[in-house]
Amino acid sequence: MNEVHERILARADELAAEAPLSDEQGSLTDTTADILRSCGVMRMLQPKEFGGMEASPVDFFRTLFDIGVQSSSAGWVAGVVGVHAFEMALMDHTLQKEIWADDADTWIASPYAPLGRATPVEGGYRFTGRWPFSSGTDHCTWIILGGLIVDADGAPVPGGSRHFVLPRADYEIIADSWDVVGLRGTGSKDIVIRDAFIPEHRVFDPTPMEDGGLADSVGRGDSPLYRMPFHPMFTAGITTATIAMARGALTAFTEAMQHRVTARGVKTADNPHQLAVLGRASADLQAGEVQLFGDIEWMWDKAQRDERFSAEDRLRVRRNQVRISRRAVDVVDELFLNAGGSALRSDSTLQRYWRDIHAALNHASNNADPIYQAYGLNSFGNPLPKTVLF
Incomplete structure (x- = not known):
């Protein structure tokens, strides 16, 4: 059994005890987040180069399962946020350094829905939008957001769907935007961005990831x-x-x-x-x-x-x-x-x-x-x- 999985099983009772408290406050409790962080869940799919484990996906998802059995919201956030490290490993190497070089336990939020609009400018894009359902976002300090590149008239450019990556200083979390009947503890709040500048190296076309063939071209081909x-x-x-x-x-x-x-x-x-x-x-x-x-x-x-x-x-x-x-x-x-x-x-x-x-x-x-x-x-x-x- 993977070492992270073993740590999670050892703290199963704590996760279960925190589940109703996460529901009450509308986001994962600090204790729940600390359990996931200290056990290393979010680093399982992270490159070894940046303090990750490059664990097998079988180990990752079996660990995720046992988290979710104890706490629905913790399992949900662990799955969503945990997979972001997998995508980030295929992005620009400079961006990976920005995110992980100083803190291997940096968490990355999303969502991917292409609700943002990006206008090309010198060196990158001006980006604006609002996104619902950013799971676990209170405990994350970076975010991946879906958006469309638009022309000067604001019309989407064909084939212009991209993922845009931003640090916490560049976006706003809407505190009272997650009032729901289920998965309350995920804290899947709205994100707002108002005309932020996104440098080119933080913009990513996800299409080449679909068949698993991108790894070779970005220097990750030695890791299955x-x-x-x-x-x-x-x-x-x-x-x-x-x-x-x-x-x-x-x-x-x-x-x-x-x-x-x-x-x-x-x-x-x-x-x-x-x-x-x-x-x-x-x-x-x-x-x-x-x-x-x-x-x-x-x-x-x-x-x-x-x-x-x-x-x-x-x-x-x-x-x-x-x-x-x-x-x-x-x-x-x-x-x-x-x-x-x-x-x-x-x-x-x-x-x-x-x-x-x-x-x-x-x-x-x-x-x-x-x-x-x-x-x-x-x-x-x-x-x-x-x-x-x-």
Whole structure:
């Protein structure tokens, strides 16, 4: 087992205890962030050159899973922020030095939605925009934001979608912008930028990362980690966090069964119906876990052989990911429906997982139909929608 994974397991009870406190304050508690930081979670996919571990993605996502079982929000933030180190390793080397040279534990936020507008100027761009859903942003000091390059009239330039990287001094976090019913502890607040200058070396075209082929051209070809395909890596973080919530919910349901007695005086642990619910949920959840980690292991093996990832490869993984997430939500719905009225209480662990996993399903990476459609189109040799990222 990876050393970071071992450290996380040793502090599992602390993560679980902090989960409701993160919900209450609307962002990860400092204690939760300190656990993730001291265990080295965000450095697992970071280059060794800058104090990272270049761990295998299999180790990273298994560690992420066990974080999310204890705390939905911690698992979510660890996945999103943790994968940013993977992308940063493929960016300009000067930028990597700016971020990590003085502090290997620097965290990088996002989001990638292309909501910013960048006007070319000498040496770079003037950048403006507002973005929702910047998970874990209070604990980050840099950010990657999606945007479009525009011409002098403000019209988007064809092929001008880019990722823009900025330090904390160049953007504003809107403090009261994360008032939600689920994943409250992620603190996924809005980001605002008003006419900031972005030098050219902090602007990145993400397209070459899609098939895993960028590593060689940026000097990272000796590490199979950076030959992994970007979108299935990022979305694996979302899927892993989602199914971890279902595992946490199943644990909470099982623990409640041990003590609950029905209105007819029957122990839930002796109730055939409740036992059947537990059996179905356990089987469906384990199937999802096997499929999720099986795909990650398959991608890792392929990257170690220095093979590129075709559209068919990436779409198959994405098809599986969105289906895994859907099944995980269905599991939690059935558990919650059969947990009795006590599950409705605000201090119920099960209701928190229920709220969190429904919030998770609203993430764009868990939006299933476009992925299913793209998979079908590709299966019959038809052109794929340009709006679908995979």
